[in-house]
């Protein structure tokens with residue numbers, strides 16, 4: 499019996515993450531925001547101002563984190579930080595950064611003087627050769643190290659973030675040694691999540707047979723040096739005596755959350771049996787597709803409370819590694835019914851239906867081409883390809899040469915949705931900030947009329 503998860507829970511609703519913009523001067527080989535750099539803009543200042551004003555009144559968030567891209571490249575960052583600082587409504591202001599520009603001590607001081615008291619710095623290699631290869635920028639390691647040294651001198655809270663891939667798995671404990679003299683209060687270890695390369699053409703996914711023991715060594719090193727450790731997206735039962743370091747929570751990204759549609763889903767063969775299944779997530783689907791379910795390696799913790807089937811549906815259609823095929827929305831019949839028959843009429847396939855808190859995504863494939871039709875909550879203002887009773891309808895991710903055929907397919911899909919939407923369908927309204935303002939203009943638009 500298999501059951502499936504599709505999201506990160508629980509969200510840490512006391513933390514607010516704001517994407518200022520998506521530019522970056524590094525080009526990390528595993529970067530999960532490259533897609534966002536192409537399509538999304540940062541948070542418009544007016545929207546951000548409303549969120550901060552709201553927090554001044556309701557004190558919903560204790561911390562605001564600014565991220566990108568590389569957020570220190572944005573001149574407007576200081577406008578955002580100043581507004582947060584002046585509001586007096588956040589206990590902490592954090593920057594998520596590659597640390598490179600902080601190699602300039604004056605710039606580092608300027609950030610701290612503006613009110614930023616926590617720095618979450620990427621450290622993906624134990625030496626320059628490794629980190630510069632990963633970032634594809636010579637000198638990036640030395641700059642980040644100098645940046646962290648400058649921050650340390652300024653007395654702020656320093657944390658590191660390491661993304662676990664085949665490129666650094668042999669040196670995780672060495673990364674702890676590299677940074678230990680800077681006494682980071684915490685080192686976070688995030689397993690790589692493919693956002694585009696689901697079939698791992700880049701060879702970045704490390705097998706658990708190598709990753710887990712290397713990570714446990716690094717966690718032991720953290721413990722020996724008195725550094726708190728946090729692990730994300732690695733099965734809890736593979737962390738040995740460091741299972742308590744697993745924390746898959748994510749902060750409340752109220753802006754451009756649509757970006758997270760592309761996060762892979764997770765599953766564990768044993769989740770119905772395992773006490774920690776709800777928080778653990780297990781393995782992500784691209785990993786399962788490549789390496790299998792790891793049924794001999796994972797060890798469920800016996801459940802003491804009854805298991806409840808998660809609301810998200812099947813994506814991996816087989817246990818055989820490499821032979822997975824998307825199951826078209828098998829557990830989302832109400833949503834599939836909106837486009838039933840459309841793909842077949844156009845010689846295409848509906849290969850996935852992804853339900854997110856603020857969007858429903860229909861993924862169609864037609865030969866080697868593909869397109870997503872996206873439903874978001876209906877709002878009257880702003881552009882939309884069409885509006886049904888419940889939704890604004892858009893398309894995105896047009897891939898391949900068959901643009902005229904995809905155009906007909908999109909037109910038929912949105913017409914079908916408009917005709918069949920009974921009204922009253924909705925996604926979780928808790929984070930309703932989606933709007934056309936968060937998207938960049940595309941250079942070429944698909945003529946789907």
Ligand code: SF4
Nearest residue numbers: 733735766772778798
């Ligand atoms: S068995 Fe439990 S702890 Fe191990 S991966 Fe599955 S859900 Fe996580």
